[in-house]
Amino acid sequence: MSSSGTSRLLDVEAAARRGAWRGGEGRPLNERCVKWGARWPLATSCLVCLPLMAGCGSDPGESGAGEPDDGGPRYAVASRIEDNDFTNSTMFVWVVDDLSGGSVSLGEATELPGRGSIWGVPRTEVFYVVSAEELTVSKYGVAGGKPELEARLGLGAAGISFLLGERMVFDGPDRGFLFDLVSGQALELDLAAMEITRSIDVSDARIDSADYTFIGEPGFREHGGRLVAPLYGTSAAYDRVASESKVLFVDPTDGSIEVKSAPCGGLYYTVKSPSGDIHFASDPYVASIFMVDPERAPAPCMARMAAGQDELDTSVVALNDVTGGPTGGLVPGSDGAAYLRVLDSGLYSPSADATHLEAFSAQGWQTWRIELDDPGSAEPLDRPPLAGGIKVFEVDDQAYVNESTAGFGSTTLVRTTGEGAPARALTMPGATWGVLRVR
Numbered sequence: 001m002s003s004s005g006t007s008r009l010l011d012v013e014a015a016a017r018r019g020a021w022r023g024g025e026g027r028p029l030n031e032r033c034v035k036w037g038a039r040w041p042l043a044t045s046c047l048v049c050l051p052l053m054a055g056c057g058s059d060p061g062e063s064g065a066g067e068p069d070d071g072g073p074r075y076a077v078a079s080r081i082e083d084n085d086f087t088n089s090t091m092f093v094w095v096v097d098d099l100s101g102g103s104v105s106l107g108e109a110t111e112l113p114g115r116g117s118i119w120g121v122p123r124t125e126v127f128y129v130v131s132a133e134e135l136t137v138s139k140y141g142v143a144g145g146k147p148e149l150e151a152r153l154g155l156g157a158a159g160i161s162f163l164l165g166e167r168m169v170f171d172g173p174d175r176g177f178l179f180d181l182v183s184g185q186a187l188e189l190d191l192a193a194m195e196i197t198r199s200i201d202v203s204d205a206r207i208d209s210a211d212y213t214f215i216g217e218p219g220f221r222e223h224g225g226r227l228v229a230p231l232y233g234t235s236a237a238y239d240r241v242a243s244e245s246k247v248l249f250v251d252p253t254d255g256s257i258e259v260k261s262a263p264c265g266g267l268y269y270t271v272k273s274p275s276g277d278i279h280f281a282s283d284p285y286v287a288s289i290f291m292v293d294p295e296r297a298p299a300p301c302m303a304r305m306a307a308g309q310d311e312l313d314t315s316v317v318a319l320n321d322v323t324g325g326p327t328g329g330l331v332p333g334s335d336g337a338a339y340l341r342v343l344d345s346g347l348y349s350p351s352a353d354a355t356h357l358e359a360f361s362a363q364g365w366q367t368w369r370i371e372l373d374d375p376g377s378a379e380p381l382d383r384p385p386l387a388g389g390i391k392v393f394e395v396d397d398q399a400y401v402n403e404s405t406a407g408f409g410s411t412t413l414v415r416t417t418g419e420g421a422p423a424r425a426l427t428m429p430g431a432t433w434g435v436l437r438v439r
Contacts, residue, residue, distance in 0.1 A: 214233070
């Protein structure tokens with residue numbers, strides 16, 4: 001129930017978690033091949049805002065792309081397409097009126113060269129693209145049904161020379177914050193004037209034992225009037241995960257920041273339950289490394305932050321013990337349920353010289369359903385096996401994940417909440433990198 005792939009491609013969130021999921025310059029090719037298809041980001045880009053808020057050649061009529069404006073909803077959907085060796089990435093953006101099905105083609109898209117992530121406040125008819133190559137934030141309007149560049153803001157003067165795993169949050173349509181943990185700062189932005197108004201020190205959010213620190217998936221969640229997200233650290237080669245995790249709190253009304261420790265490492269995914277509790281879980285990437293070499297990653301875990309509290313419970317759930325196999329990921333479901341990814345030893349059994357990338361990208365991860373208030377309830381579902389990479393998008397109070405073909409030639413969004421879930425939704429070329437309702 002998420003993106004699949006045979007290798008962890010270049011992310012780029014400054015290099016391909018979604019970095020290959022991020023970036024590229026200065027990073028080894030094998031890393032770029034990791035993050036793209038495997039872990040949609042070691043630093044992925046999704047859509048987050050306050051109040052917190054994600055097959056070619058189709059008939060344009062199926063998706064509503066390019067159809068006459070009827071005043072209904074519109075969505076900006078971004079996808080990345082890599083060249084053959086994943087050293088170059090091109091971003092494509094569609095403006096569609098329906099996410100529930102159909103498909104779009106490259107001929108309907110607006111091309112935005114290079115690696116980028118999209119962000120915005122829902123229903124404001126604009127979105128923002130953060131470009132890792134150009135080190136810019138660009139504002140696009142969609143009033144005409146196609147993205148149109150309105151303004152561009154450079155980031156170099158703010159001391160940003162390399163973007164990896166950047167994220168944005170918003171306090172209304174004209175005020176936002178760009179988080180860049182590489183430089184250890186959050187830039188407050190006047191989005192009406194497209195100016196940087198101040199830099200906020202967030203260096204405490206970085207994990208000292210890690211080369212890179214990433215903000216988790218799908219980004220910040222509202223909790224007690226603030227936004228909260230897990231922090232996760234890796235080595236520069238992405239072959240180790242820090243044993244420590246942190247939790248980052250942000251109050252967008254005044255830009256205040258607080259960082260707290262977490263009871264276990266490798267926390268990356270979050271789900272909010274109907275009670276208001278937030279559950280944090282390890283990534284399948286962590287489970288893959290831990291399976292190959294337990295000295296290089298913490299054991300997969302799940303922790304809870306109760307509604308009305310600002311500390312994680314000290315007791316945690318040992319996910320591998322619950323399912324009996326390497327386990328990670330946490331995808332929102334309905335009615336207090338969520339979905340995990342569990343590596344099936346019957347589908348993939350590592351050889352003596354197997355690597356974590358091989359395990360992570362293996363088409364052997366099964367989908368399990370878990371009741372968040374009863375972790376022992378976890379049980380497998382009858383779903384096709386996938387690779388370990390998961391990217392989550394939340395829009396219109398629904399959650400979607402990626403199901404991508406091998407090599408990321410195309411991706412189908414799968415709705416995991418609401419009536420009839422899981423249900424196939426929109427299909428597009430490449431790997432989906434963002435979904436935002438713009439009207």
